[in-house]
Amino acid sequence: MHDQSSLPYDVVVAGAGPVGLFLACELRLAGLHVLVLEQARDPHSALKQLPFGLRGLSVPTLEAFHRRGLLEEIEAAQQRASGAIKSAAHWMQQTRRPAGHFAGIQFYQDAIDAVKWPWRLPTPADANVAVDMETLESVLAARACSLGVEIRCGLGVNAITASDNEVSIEAAGETFRGRWLVGCDGGRSTVRKLSGFDFVGTDPEFTGYSVEIELADPEKLRPGRNYTPAGMYTYAQPGTIAMVDFDGGAFHRTGPITREHVQSVLRNVSGTDVTINALRLAATWTDRAHQATTYRKGHVLLAGDAAHIHSPLGGQGLNLGLDDAMNLGWKLAATIRRQAPADLLDTYSRERHPVGAQILDWSRAQVAIMRPTPSARALQAIIRDIVETRDGATYFAERVRGVSLRYDLGNGHPLVGRSVPDFELLDGTTAGERLRTARGILLDFDARAPLQALASRWGGRIDYVADEPKDRLSLSAVLVRPDGIVAWASDGAPDHEEAAQAASRWFGDSTAARECP
Known part of the structure; x- marks a missing residue:
């Protein structure tokens, strides 16, 4: 059981934008006491509304929302505003269905070869969703409040004192204490600056x-x-x-x-x-592109624009931050609850920093071919030819939509480190829906007793699901982290020792949950 410490909060989150709100929701699903501090007194802004606030959501983001039961709410909001969104988004008025762009060079859905993505199954997360920032924030804020997150507006962080066990935060004359502080306070992050994170990169060209x-x-x-x-x-x-x-x-x-x-x-x-x-x-x-050299310093962490900034070309900044939150939330919660291996929280920076660096380079590459020079115009012509090919459009779609995301989790099955396919089970549920409790799942397609016993060793941290999927992709069993990333997979007779090692790697000691001090 989780024993509340004498500290008022388990986690203080600075910033009530989409990243901070989504992270707070993830932490509350684990039963933690969470405070969100927001500098602005009024969250409303014309720049968050249409047309300037419009953002497209990537596949990993849509999968994250699907796995937490938020996608339906966001799609409903999108549907209510569909006319205004179509008017604001010039690309939606084209005869061919656009799939994204690179430096403004459009590629199209009908040119993509999805056969090249063998580990994907049909899922609600394949939807083409664009939403304005104000609507997204309102959906996430409503979810956070329903879960019991405390949100305080008009309180910008102005001083931080961190120790080995807690963080003290001063904001607008008030002092708040928590075990951990997460800066989700944007590109000019006060948390990042006060905590002494190195923030390196390239200066703007435009x-x-x-x-x-x-x-x-x-x-x-x-x-x-x-x-x-x-x-x-x-x-x-x-x-x-x-x-x-x-x-x-x-x-x-x-x-x-x-x-x-x-x-x-x-x-x-x-x-x-x-x-x-x-x-x-x-x-x-x-187009200034900078990134923190690490996303963690002691009991202070960074996520979203506080950890990385780049030009808004392609709209990947919001998605990058939301995916940070999905990766971080369960790891921080497990660490606080002492249900994690010693280095679990360090894998947040190890996994997400390379993804952020890749996005920054993707942004820089777009700027390079946008320059008003003859050489850039020549490169544009080549890129236009490439995106008109099937392989080219597929490659750009993989990168822009995040389909190719894979964390380096070491050797193993080619599915390990990737997003779990949204297996549709015979009981009518899907793998994505099974993740809504923010616990891990062990999918056993052949109902083997040893795998059920293995899952039971981790108590309420891994849910055992024995069911036959409509399409098993030649797999026999899959262990999935709470963020939907595959930790272990087998396409034959499962190696139970290997499965146990993977469970221990991501879910810690297999004994009953230990109390926090």
Whole structure:
């Protein structure tokens, strides 16, 4: 049983954005006492709403939401706003169904060869879901509150004192104590800075603009995404524009964004003498790409933009952060409950840091072919030819949608380290639905007594499921971590000792759960 310590909170999460809220939900599923501190007094922002707040969700993110029973709520919200989303997303108005883009170069669903993904089965997580940030935050906040997460707004972290056993956090004149602190407080993370994390990477090449304007002569701009000799702009009628100006990021957060300035940049990038009558909303961003060298220092951890920042090209930043939360939540909970091997929490940084580094490089590669230079234009032409091939479109879809994600968990079955296929069992449930308790599962497709006995040794940490799936993909048994990642798999007579070693590796001592001090 989990014995609450004298500390008020098991975990304090800084930041009530999607990453912080989703992490808090994961921790509450394990029965931990969680406090979320949010600097903003009011979570609402026009930049979180359509059109600027629109985000596409990757396969790992959709799988995470499916495995926690959140996907249906998010899809319902998406359906209610489907008309507004389609209007905001210019790519949804195409005759071919888009599957993503690389630096604005579109690839399409009908060109993808899913046969090359042998470890995937049909799943609700295959849906093409785009949602605005405000809606996503409201769904996650409602779930967090229903689980008993305490959320306090208007309390930005301004001081941290960490020891070997706890963290003391000062926020707006109040002091909070917890065993652990997780910084989910964005790219300018106060938690990261106060805790002394190294944050390294590359400086920006451009200033990006997201603006809502009223044009005197909209016919001078071509709708959709356009490359020009000076940069790139995307125009959605009547007046939504995203554009990049290769100025080395010089204008980002250096001065007020005026109508005159935006008009000057737009004229330069578009190569027209277009006139802006009114500037209604504006924000800037850059392609600065930095990453913490580790995601853990003692009892302080980082997730989401606090751990890694890059340009929003391709919309992968939100997904990267949500997947951080899914990976971290069960590991931190098991560590606090003393139901984990000694190094379990260290695997969070070991697994997620390479994924973040890969996304940062993916972002840098997109910037490289967006530059307004002859060599970049030549590379664009090559990429366009590649994405029109079946192998090319499949490769880009794997990377953009996260289908190819695999953690290096050592030698073993080729499914180990990958997302568990969403096996549809004869009892009507799926593997994804079986993960909603945030416990591990041992899928035994041949109902072998030794495997049932093995699962029982881990008490309430591993659920034993003996059922025949409609498609077993030639497998006989699969051990799945709480985050849906396969820890062990067998396609023949199971090696029970090997299965036990894998269970011990991820779920700790097989004796009854020990109490926390």
